Amino acid sequence: MIRHNRNLGPEVFELAVSWSDARPEPGQFFMLRAARSGVLLGRPISVYDADESTVTFAIVVRGAGTAELAELGEGDGILIEGPLGSSWALEEADPSRAAGDLRDEGLPVALIGGGIGLAPILFLARSLRRTPYDLYAGFRSGTWGLAALSARRTLVFTEDGSAGTTGRVLDGFDASLYAGIYACGPEPMLRATAALAKAAGVPAWLSLERRMACGVGACLGCTVRTTKGNRRACVEGPIFRAEEVIFDE
Amino acid sequence: MSDRLSLAPREAADEPFHTDISVSFAGLRLKNPVIAASGTFGYGREYADFIDVSRLGGVATKGLTLEPRAGNAGERLRETPSGLVNSIGLENPGIPAFIEKELPGLRRLGTVVFANLSGGSLEDYAEGAALLDSADGVDAIELNVSCPNVRHGGMNFGIDPAVAAEVVRLVRARTRKPLMVKLSPNAPDLVGVALACEEAGADALSLVNTFKALVIDVDRGRPVFDNVTAGLSGPAIRPIALRMVWEVAGAVSVPVVGMGGIASADDALEFIMAGAVAVEVGTATFAAPGAMLEIVDGMVEFATGRGFASVADLVGLARGRASTARDCGFDPS
Numbered sequence: 359m360i361r362h363n364r365n366l367g368p369e370v371f372e373l374a375v376s377w378s379d380a381r382p383e384p385g386q387f388f389m390l391r392a393a394r395s396g397v398l399l400g401r402p403i404s405v406y407d408a409d410e411s412t413v414t415f416a417i418v419v420r421g422a423g424t425a426e427l428a429e430l431g432e433g434d435g436i437l438i439e440g441p442l443g444s445s446w447a448l449e450e451a452d453p454s455r456a457a458g459d460l461r462d463e464g465l466p467v468a469l470i471g472g473g474i475g476l477a478p479i480l481f482l483a484r485s486l487r488r489t490p491y492d493l494y495a496g497f498r499s500g501t502w503g504l505a506a507l508s509a510r511r512t513l514v515f516t517e518d519g520s521a522g523t524t525g526r527v528l529d530g531f532d533a534s535l536y537a538g539i540y541a542c543g544p545e546p547m548l549r550a551t552a553a554l555a556k557a558a559g560v561p562a563w564l565s566l567e568r569r570m571a572c573g574v575g576a577c578l579g580c581t582v583r584t585t586k587g588n589r590r591a592c593v594e595g596p597i598f599r600a601e602e603v604i605f606d607e
Numbered sequence: 608m609s610d611r612l613s614l615a616p617r618e619a620a621d622e623p624f625h626t627d628i629s630v631s632f633a634g635l636r637l638k639n640p641v642i643a644a645s646g647t648f649g650y651g652r653e654y655a656d657f658i659d660v661s662r663l664g665g666v667a668t669k670g671l672t673l674e675p676r677a678g679n680a681g682e683r684l685r686e687t688p689s690g691l692v693n694s695i696g697l698e699n700p701g702i703p704a705f706i707e708k709e710l711p712g713l714r715r716l717g718t719v720v721f722a723n724l725s726g727g728s729l730e731d732y733a734e735g736a737a738l739l740d741s742a743d744g745v746d747a748i749e750l751n752v753s754c755p756n757v758r759h760g761g762m763n764f765g766i767d768p769a770v771a772a773e774v775v776r777l778v779r780a781r782t783r784k785p786l787m788v789k790l791s792p793n794a795p796d797l798v799g800v801a802l803a804c805e806e807a808g809a810d811a812l813s814l815v816n817t818f819k820a821l822v823i824d825v826d827r828g829r830p831v832f833d834n835v836t837a838g839l840s841g842p843a844i845r846p847i848a849l850r851m852v853w854e855v856a857g858a859v860s861v862p863v864v865g866m867g868g869i870a871s872a873d874d875a876l877e878f879i880m881a882g883a884v885a886v887e888v889g890t891a892t893f894a895a896p897g898a899m900l901e902i903v904d905g906m907v908e909f910a911t912g913r914g915f916a917s918v919a920d921l922v923g924l925a926r927g928r929a930s931t932a933r934d935c936g937f938d939p940s
Contacts, residue, residue: 391894398686398841399894423686439657439896569684571691571893574657576649578669578698579684588677588698593653606680 360434361412367502369418370474371428372406375436377413383445384482385565385597388413389573392426393435400439401427402570402580402592404478404542406503413438416477416503442573444597446482446540447563465537466490466510470551472527472543476503478565478596479542483507492536496527496543533558541565545605552600562600566591626910627917628903630664632862632884633785633810635747637664637719639903640879640918644866644889645670645723645749645789646695650709651716657896661717662903664885668705668713670725670751673735675701679756681833685822690843690868691890692820694832696756697725702735706742714744721787724778725751725761732764733777740782750778750809753791753816755838762816765791768803779808787811787864792844792851793819801855813864813887814855815848841890842868849877856882856923870898872905879906879918880925 361374373390382388382405389400401423406416419425430436469491471479476495480503483493493509495501499518514522515529523529528547533539533554541551542565555562568580568591575593582589583604589595628639642665648654651666660666678698685692700708705722713720722745726732732750739745752765752774764774775788788804790797792815801812817838822831831837848867856863865883869875870891878886891898910918 398689398691398890437895569682571684571693571890572647572653574653574896576647576653576669577684577693577893578646578649578678578695579693581678581683581698583677583680 360430360432360436362432363428363430366416368498368500370416370502372414372416373427373430374412374414375438376411377408377438378411380441381410382408382413382441384485385445385478386441386443387478387573387596388415388438388440388442389570390415390427391423391437392430393437395423395426395437397423397426399423399571400437400573402442402568402573403427404565404596405441405481406477407481407484413441416474416480418474439573443592444595446478446565446597465535466492467538467540468492468494468531468533468536469509470494470496470527470531470539470541470543470547472496472547473498475541475543475547475565475567477542479540480507482540483509494527494531495522496547497521528554533560533562536560538562539600541600548600548603549605552603552605555600563597564600564603565596566598566603567596568592624911624914626907626915627919628907628910630885630919633747633787635665635719635785637885638662639664640885640906641875641899641903642667642719642721642864642885642887643892643899644887645721645751646693647889647892650705651713651718652709654892654896655716658900662900663718664903665719665721665746666713666716667721667749667887668709668723669699670697670723670754671699671702671705671735671739672697672725672727673702673731673738675699675704679833682831685831685837687820687822687839688843690839690841691893692822692832692837692839693817694756694834694837696834697754697761702738706738710742710744719746720744721747721749723749723751723789725754725757726764727757727761729774729777732774733781736778736781740784745784747785747787748778748782749813750775750786750788751816753789753793755791755793755817755819755836756834762791762793762819765800765816766794768796768799771800772803772807775804775807775809785810787813789816790814790855791816792848792867797851798854798858801859805859805861809861811862811864811884812855812859813866815844815851815867818844818847840868842870844868845874849881852878852883853881853926857926869902870894872902872909875902875906876909876921877925879921880923882923882926884919884922
């Protein structure tokens, strides 16, 4: 059931759903579809925030499925399946730390989000308790979701110059400053992130977006080509090690 | 007309009544007539966390080829009105790896296993059939001559009656397991292909696979899929698939398993009443993992509520006769 649906920013709305089942990890997603719906399948949407009774999504309208979600109001029914997929592998960058406590000294990590790709990045940011992080947030126009974060630095980029620096989120990005890089956004941004991380020798994790039918690994519609062979964005992903992803030319 | 063919609901005062929903055909016995369709249920384990797979009548595996296949590049899915267009391209680990890694778990799920066999050449089909024939835990082979998403093989083997018959004969010679041939709705003469497969030794036929379809991305001015065309499934195809099942069930004497956009018990009953002994359900599972179990429950409720002793008694009901009833243990006399 919908708890609230409110505007977060230009074209982005925040949908809060009653949810007291398995608590999602940062990076995971749910399949969502309005209970009264004219579309066939759920849409894979990353978690933006969660507590013991609510899971919240930041959603941009892309087509008929997300347009229906945008119209939902408090008390409306929703079909929700999850949490699904992998989570941000914080402990891999520093095995001595559990997720959420990556490191409390030394080099910070970089969190990079482009557009609606910020949603799982901001869930990660809120889940970091002691790890210092810099947030790189890229928007087409205007900003959303940047309040009440504990980022060491927040660098805002907009394509139209309406806020922060005019330009793209990776303009001037120096990967060597960080112990790890976590990114979600448009595929060209992720490909560039992977290249910068590799050049600097810094481990990076990317959240990839794919169309999905089942969300549970059965249909093979969301395949990601990796150096280890095909992997499913819905089960082995959506989070992948950057150096394993083979991007389309 | 006998009482059991009456569609009137039973009187409330009637004795408690239980319908036998098991079905038997082609030497197989399924606990109910609902089978997970190939390509929509992985190898069973993918959905095992979401539903009780043992409650299904059967599971058809993702299409298997002798060698591993990576499947198609580029976009693989696009939802269309009441439908799903896919271009997966038979991504699978190859039959030897399937037998070693997937089959043991699939067997333990407690349902009838249909290994869906595809191939790029006649030799591939024959060799694949031989491997599956010798694999414990494969209860039947569903021979796929209907995949529209590969450049070589696949649907090309299911379009022409003579070519289809040749594949079926070759595979028939390599297996004693029940052989069900999955037909393409894209064949110009579907009944001709069906009759040719029956003549060549098929124990059963399943239909339909997806309809060849096209989606264009108007922003890019290009087809969405690298292969240009892809396969349409889902409720959009259901009335056409039903008509095809009706025509094939009326022409052949082997059992027919119907599929195409089934999403509810009533949808499944339409195919059964058209002459199918069982149904496969695919795209509906993507929309709701529990869809198949709801269909089973709904069929039980329908048949029980109307006093049918067996789901088999509903087979071909809409035709005014029980077309393939002998295979279901129904005595039409």
